[in-house]
Amino acid sequence: MDMGNFRKVYFETYGCQMNVNDTEIAWSILQKKGYQRTLELSQADVVLLVTCSIREKAEQTIWNRLQQLTAMKKKRLKSQSPMKIGILGCMAERLKMEVLEREKLVDILAGPDAYRDLPRLLAVADGGQQASNVLLSLEETYADIMPVHHAPQGYSAYVSIMRGCDNMCTYCIVPFTRGRERSRPVGSVLEEVRMLSDQGVKEVTLLGQNVNSYRDTSQQQFCGTELTQLSRGFKTIYRTKLGGLRFSDLLDHVSRIDPDMRIRFTSPHPKDFPDEVLQLIAERKNICKQIHLPAQSGSSKILKAMRRGYTRETYLDLKTQAFHRLQDDVPAEVKQRRLEECISVFREEAARVNGALIGSTQLVLVEGQSKRSADELCGRTDGNTKVIFPKEGFNTAPINVGDYVLVKHMEVIKLKLISQLHWIGGPTGV
Numbered sequence: 001m002d003m004g005n006f007r008k009v010y011f012e013t014y015g016c017q018m019n020v021n022d023t024e025i026a027w028s029i030l031q032k033k034g035y036q037r038t039l040e041l042s043q044a045d046v047v048l049l050v051t052c053s054i055r056e057k058a059e060q061t062i063w064n065r066l067q068q069l070t071a072m073k074k075k076r077l078k079s080q081s082p083m084k085i086g087i088l089g090c091m092a093e094r095l096k097m098e099v100l101e102r103e104k105l106v107d108i109l110a111g112p113d114a115y116r117d118l119p120r121l122l123a124v125a126d127g128g129q130q131a132s133n134v135l136l137s138l139e140e141t142y143a144d145i146m147p148v149h150h151a152p153q154g155y156s157a158y159v160s161i162m163r164g165c166d167n168m169c170t171y172c173i174v175p176f177t178r179g180r181e182r183s184r185p186v187g188s189v190l191e192e193v194r195m196l197s198d199q200g201v202k203e204v205t206l207l208g209q210n211v212n213s214y215r216d217t218s219q220q221q222f223c224g225t226e227l228t229q230l231s232r233g234f235k236t237i238y239r240t241k242l243g244g245l246r247f248s249d250l251l252d253h254v255s256r257i258d259p260d261m262r263i264r265f266t267s268p269h270p271k272d273f274p275d276e277v278l279q280l281i282a283e284r285k286n287i288c289k290q291i292h293l294p295a296q297s298g299s300s301k302i303l304k305a306m307r308r309g310y311t312r313e314t315y316l317d318l319k320t321q322a323f324h325r326l327q328d329d330v331p332a333e334v335k336q337r338r339l340e341e342c343i344s345v346f347r348e349e350a351a352r353v354n355g356a357l358i359g360s361t362q363l364v365l366v367e368g369q370s371k372r373s374a375d376e377l378c379g380r381t382d383g384n385t386k387v388i389f390p391k392e393g394f395n396t397a398p399i400n401v402g403d404y405v406l407v408k409h410m411e412v413i414k415l416k417l418i419s420q421l422h423w424i425g426g427p428t429g430v
Contacts, residue, residue, distance in 0.1 A: 005034055006034060006035070006036055007034075007035055007036070007045035007046060007081070008035070008036050008037070008038040008043050008044050008045050008046070009027070009030055009035045009036070009037055009038070009044065009045070009046040009047075009048060010037075010038050010039070010040070010041050010043070010044035010046070010047050010048070011023050011026070011027065011037070011048050011049075011050060012047070012048070012049050012050070012065070013050045014049065014050065014051055014052045014058060014061065014062065015050075015051065015052025015054065015058060015089075015090070016052065016054070017158050017205065017207055017266065018160065018178075018207055018208075018209070019050045019051075019052060019089055019090075020158055021147060021158045021159075021160040021207055022050055022088070022089060022112060022115065023050045024147030024148050024149055024158075025115055025142050025145055025147050025160075026048065026050070026088060026115045026118060027147075027148050028145050028146060028147050028148045029115055029116060029118055029119065029145065030118060030119065031148060033119045041072075044083065045081050045083060045084065046083070046084045046085075046086065046122065047069055047083060047084070047085050047086070048085075048086045048087075048088055049062060049065065049066075049085075049086070049087055049088065050088045050089045051087055051088065051089045051090055051091035051092065052089065052090055052091065053090040053091045053093070053094045053095075053173055053177050054090070054173065054174070058091075059091055059095075062087070062091055066085070066087075066103050066106065069083075069085055069105075070085070070103060070105040070106075073085060073105050074105070084107040084108065084122060084125050084126070085105060085106050085107050085108075086106070086107060086108040086109070086110065086118075086121070086122070086125075087099050087106055087108075087109050087110075088110045088111075088112075088115070088118075089110075089111070089112055089177075090112065090173075090174075090177035090178065092109045092110055092111050092132075092134055093111035093112060093134050093136070093176075093177040093178070094173065094176065094177050096109070096132070096134050097109075097132065100130045100132060106130070107122075107125035107130055107131070108121040108122060108124075108125050108130070108131045108132065109121075109130075109131070109132040109133070109134060110132075110133055110134070111133065111134035111135065111136065111177075112136075112163070112177070112178050112179070113135065113136050113137040113140040113163075113179060114133035114134065114135060115142070116140075116142075116145075117133045121133060136178075136179035136180075137179060137182075138179070138180055138182065139182060140163070140182065141162070141163055141182050141183065141184040141185075141188075142160075142184075143184045143185050143188040144188070146191075146192060146195065147160075147192070149196070149199075149201075155200075155201065155202045155203060155365065155366075155367065155401050155402035156201065156202065156203035156204070156205070156365075156367075157196050157201050157203075157204055157205075158204075158205050158207050159189060159192050159193060159196070159204050159205070159206055159207065160184065160207045160208065161183065161184050161189050161206050161207065161208050161211060161214055161250065162181065162182060162183040162184060162208035162209070162210075162211065162213070162214050163178060163179065163181075163182050163184075163208070163209070164178045164179040164180045164181045164182055164209060165178060165180075165181055165209040165210055166180060166181040166210075166213070166236075166238055167210060167236070167237075167269065167307075167309075168237065168307065169296075169306050169307050169308060170305065170306055170307045171306055174209055178209060181209070181210070181213060183214050183215050183216050183217075183218075183244075184216075185216055185218040185219075186216045186218075186245055186249070186250055186253060189206075189250060189254065190253055190254065190257065193254050193257050193258075193261075194257055196261075197257055197258040197261055200402065201261065201402075202260070202261060202262060202365055202402050202404070203261065203262040203263075203264065203365055204254070204261060204262070204263055204264070205264040205265065205266060206250075206251075206254065206263070206264070206265040206266075207265075207266065208265075208267075209267070210267070210268065210269040210272065211247065211265045211266060211267060211268050212247040212265070212268040212269065212272040212273060212277060213247070213269060213272045214245075214246060214247040214250055215228075215241060215243075215244035215245070215246060215247075216244055216245040216249075216250070217243060217244040226242065226243055228240055228241045228242070228246075229274045230271045230272065230274070231270060231271055231272065231273045231274060231314075231318050232314075232317070232318075233310060233311070233313075233314035233317060233318075234270065234271035234309055234310045234314060234318075235271070235309045235310070236271060236309050237307060237309065246276075247272065247277060248274065248276040248277045248280055251263070251265070251277065251280055251287065252280060255280070255284045255286055255287050258286075259285070259286055260286070261286060262286055262288055262365060262382070263284075263286055263287045263288065264288045264290065264384070266292050267292055267294065268291070268292065268293065268294075269294070270293055270294070270310060270315055270318055271309050271310065273293075273318060273321075275321075278321060288382045288383065288384065289382050289383055290382065290383045290384045293318070293319065295315065296308055297312075298312055299312060300312045300313070303315075347415060350415045351412060351415060354385065354409075354412045354415065354416075354417055355412050357385075357409045357417060358409050358410065358411060358412065358417075359408070359409065360408070360409055361406055361407065361408045361409075361422055362381045362382070362387075362406070362407060362409070363381070363382065363404055363405070363406055364379040364380065364381055364387050364389070364404070364405050364406075364407050364419075365379050365380055365402070365403075365404055366378075366379040366399060366400065366401055366402065366403045366404070366405060367379045367380060367401065368401050370388045372388060375390060375391055375392075376388050376389065376390055376391060377389060377390075377391055377399060379405070385417060386415075386416045386417070387407060387409070387416070387417045387419050388416055388417070388418050388419065389405070389407050389418070389419040389420060389421050390420070390421060392421075399421075405421055405422075405423065406421075406422045406423035407419035407420060407421055407422055408420045408422050
């Protein structure tokens with residue numbers, strides 16, 4: 001049934017990589033119902049904002065954008081079909097009906113677990129009524145929906161493997177906007193990764209609020225009685241979970257699909273880094289040797305108040321191996337000073353680490369033209385370090401986005417490695 005009648009939908013995506021993936025899921029659903037996608041706001045019949053609520057500033061950005069869009073909606077020529085405006089994702093879930101009441105020209109509201117309902121919500125809006133679905137689910141993973149990946153160059157893609165979060169850190173809103181933790185079945189994930197490999201994608205990032213908490217219990221043979229093994233010294237406030245295929249199992253299967261495809265994952269929780277995951281990263285050449293390990297505080301007292309489930313010493317030991325409930329009593333000037341100190345330390349350490357790479361050669365995945373010069377390209381190493389190198393200088397073979405090139409690092413400028421081209425083409429394992 002073509003409910004969309006070839007109307008054009010325009011997406012704006014804010015926030016994290018999960019929202020990028022949510023956009024691809026929402027578009028997959030609407031495409032099957034007869035909608036067309038446009039990259040030009042002026043051509044849109046439907047404007048959908050995929051939103052973030054992790055910070056107050058993120059929500060304020062959406063409020064400001066809604067003011068602009070509603071003004072555009074009022075000015076739209078009467079000869080055109082009325083523009084429909086929708087708010088999707090975390091902000092819709094957190095504020096619910098407040099959005100519709102505050103912005104009368106917003107037509108639909110859909111939480112992260114309600115994207116299947118988008119065609120119906122838009123149909124209701126076509127009848128002149130506001131429509132909303134912000135129900136959270138204990139089961140929805142969109143496992144049967146293949147996202148329509150819309151990366152500009154198509155060399156990399158995000159693959160969602162789970163939704164929601166069970167950790168309930170005292171400062172975090174994610175469990176209330178994305179619901180409880182649910183894992184997508186292994187078969188569905190592998191099908192998407194194989195499809196991306198067939199399309200020539202060179203890098204896949206596995207996504208989840210706590211990606212390494214993954215647990216597939218969708219089939220009976222997966223549901224054993226083995227207790228979950230957390231990283232040494234870590235604990236959780238929840239009863240220990242049983243059985244299921246874990247993140248190390250999924251990572252093993254994904255990395256075998258295409259040896260030439262780089263595999264990354266984000267964001268992990270320190271408690272879910274058993275030795276099996278670290279060993280697999282060390283063994284597989286196409287699993288990137290880069291771990292995003294959140295460091296929420298260097299104080300065990302604060303970590304306990306945050307309900308993180310570990311101490312400063314436990315976190316450092318793991319590293320060696322591989323607001324709604326708290327009163328905000330830190331003055332703004334102190335926050336700013338701390339931020340500046342962290343940035344300064346980061347830059348010093350990044351310069352030191354990058355400087356140690358000068359003279360070495362590394363494999364780089366080409367991402368596109370450098371912002372510095374039209375004569376240069378940029379890409380990233382296995383460790384996710386940004387590299388800039390000349391388009392020419394090796395031979396006459398053209399270099400394309402998605403190619404692998406071997407470069408020699410020559411100097412560091414503004415935390416970026418400036419390199420020379422040594423070799424073009426080849427797999428990640430070279």
